[in-house]
Amino acid sequence: MEDGKMKTEVDLEAMGQRASAAKYELQGLSADTKNHVLRAVARQLLDDTEMILRENGKDIRKAEENGMHPGMVDRLRLTEERIQAMAEGLCQIAGLEDPVGEVLDAFERPNGLSIRKVRVPLGVIGIIYESRPNVTADAFGLCFKAGNAVILKGGSDALKSNAAVTASIRRALCGCRVSGDAIQLIESADREVAARFMKLNRYVDVLIPRGGAGLIRSVVENSTIPVIETGTGNCHIYVDEYADLDKALPIILNAKTQRIGVCNACESLVIHEAVKESFLPRLAEALREANVEMRGDEQVCALVGDAVAATQEDYGKEYLDYILSVKVVSGLEEAVAHINRYNTKHSEAIITENKENAQRFFKEVDAACVYVNASTRFTDGFEFGFGAEIGISTQKLHARGPMGLKELTSYKYTIEGTGQVR
Numbered sequence: 001m002e003d004g005k006m007k008t009e010v011d012l013e014a015m016g017q018r019a020s021a022a023k024y025e026l027q028g029l030s031a032d033t034k035n036h037v038l039r040a041v042a043r044q045l046l047d048d049t050e051m052i053l054r055e056n057g058k059d060i061r062k063a064e065e066n067g068m069h070p071g072m073v074d075r076l077r078l079t080e081e082r083i084q085a086m087a088e089g090l091c092q093i094a095g096l097e098d099p100v101g102e103v104l105d106a107f108e109r110p111n112g113l114s115i116r117k118v119r120v121p122l123g124v125i126g127i128i129y130e131s132r133p134n135v136t137a138d139a140f141g142l143c144f145k146a147g148n149a150v151i152l153k154g155g156s157d158a159l160k161s162n163a164a165v166t167a168s169i170r171r172a173l174c175g176c177r178v179s180g181d182a183i184q185l186i187e188s189a190d191r192e193v194a195a196r197f198m199k200l201n202r203y204v205d206v207l208i209p210r211g212g213a214g215l216i217r218s219v220v221e222n223s224t225i226p227v228i229e230t231g232t233g234n235c236h237i238y239v240d241e242y243a244d245l246d247k248a249l250p251i252i253l254n255a256k257t258q259r260i261g262v263c264n265a266c267e268s269l270v271i272h273e274a275v276k277e278s279f280l281p282r283l284a285e286a287l288r289e290a291n292v293e294m295r296g297d298e299q300v301c302a303l304v305g306d307a308v309a310a311t312q313e314d315y316g317k318e319y320l321d322y323i324l325s326v327k328v329v330s331g332l333e334e335a336v337a338h339i340n341r342y343n344t345k346h347s348e349a350i351i352t353e354n355k356e357n358a359q360r361f362f363k364e365v366d367a368a369c370v371y372v373n374a375s376t377r378f379t380d381g382f383e384f385g386f387g388a389e390i391g392i393s394t395q396k397l398h399a400r401g402p403m404g405l406k407e408l409t410s411y412k413y414t415i416e417g418t419g420q421v422r
Helices: 002-027 031-047 049-065 070-076 080-095 134-145 156-175 191-197 213-222 245-257 273-289 298-303 332-342 355-364
Strands: 103-108 114-121 124-129 149-153 183-185 206-210 235-239 266-272 293-296 323-329 347-351 369-372 409-416
Touching: 002 114, 002 124, 002 149, 002 183, 002 191, 031 049, 031 080, 031 134, 031 156, 049 070, 049 080, 049 156, 070 156, 080 134, 124 134, 124 191, 134 149, 134 156, 134 183, 149 191, 156 183, 206 213, 235 245, 235 332, 245 266, 245 273, 245 347, 266 273, 266 332, 273 293, 273 298, 273 323, 293 298, 298 323, 323 332, 332 355, 347 355, 355 369
Parallel strands: 124 149, 124 206, 149 183, 235 266, 235 347, 266 323, 293 323, 347 369
Antiparallel strands: 103 114, 114 409
C-alpha cells in the first residue's frame, strides 16, 4: 500500500514539473500561434465526437445504474450539440483579444525610472471539478489563451469523458508542435490524490474548485495553494410591487426550468405582498405544468393549494431540482434582507418597472451578478462574451463573477532605467 501511495506522489510531482516546464513554453507563444492552436483543438474535438460520446456514454450508464439524480446526469451528459458548443467556445476564445502583455498602467518617476504595469499569465492553474466534462475543454481554452498550463482533477463520475476530451486536446496540441502538457488530467478517483493535489503549491500557482458546496469547502479548508472560490448558486428572483407580471412569468420559468442542474438557475422566489393574489395563482399553474414543486410560507400555501410548507432550510438550499422556494415580503427592504441572508452571492434578480427600486436593488444586494428584468441564467462566460468561463467566482479578491481570460492573469511591473542607483 505504501508503494502505491509513493507512486501516486511521484506521479503528482512529475505532473507538476511537466506543467511548470510547459508554462514557460506557453508564455512565449504569440497570440496568432495560440489562436491557431485553439482552432485546431476545436476541429479535433469535432473529429473525435464519436469517440467522446462513446466514452461519455459509459459514464452516463454507470451514473444511471448508481441512481444519480437526473439533474446531475444532465450535467454529466455530452451530446453532439454540446460538443459543438465546446468547439464554438474555443473558436470564440481564439477571436478574443489576447490579454497577455496588455499595459495596465505606465508612469515615470522624478528620478527618470520608467515603470509599466503589464498583464502576465498566472502560470500553472489547478482545477478540481465535478461532472460537466465540457469544463475540460473550457478550462483548457481559457487557460491556454491566457498563457497558462492547467492540471485538471475531475470527478469520479466523469473519468472516461474527461479522459476522452483531454486525449483529443493533447492530440491537437502535438499536431501543432506545442507541448501536450499544456493540459494534464489526474485520472484517479481517489480522494487522497485530490488532497495531495491541493498541497502541490510548489508547482501550482492557483487552485480553482468547481462543484458543490462540499467540494468547495474542502478545497478552501485544505489547500496550501491560493484558491479562487467558485460558489454554489442559491439564486433569487424578486417580483416587486411595480413588476410587469407578463414579463415576470417567462423570466421565472426560464431561470427555473431551462436547465435545473446549473448554478445560475433560480432556486428561490420572493414576491411583494401587493401582487401575491394576482400573480401567485398564475405562477403556480405555469410551474405545475413544468412539474415544479413550490415550497412556500403561510401566505403562499394559503393561495396555492398544492404548495408545500417551506422550512428555514428550504430558503437557503440550492436544489438543482424541480423545486422552488417562495416567500412573500412586505417590500423591497424585506426582500433585500431575505436575499442577503440566504443567498450564496452568485446571481440575484428583481422584476420591476420602478427605476428607483431597481437602483436600490443593484446597490444593496450582495452578489457577483445582479439583474433587473432578466433571467439569472445569463450569468455565464459564453453569454457575457468571454468565449467560455473557468467558473463563477463568488468571492471578492482577485476575481468576481464569470471568470474569463483577464481573470486568469496577474500582472508584473517592468522598470526601465538609465543607470539610476538608490
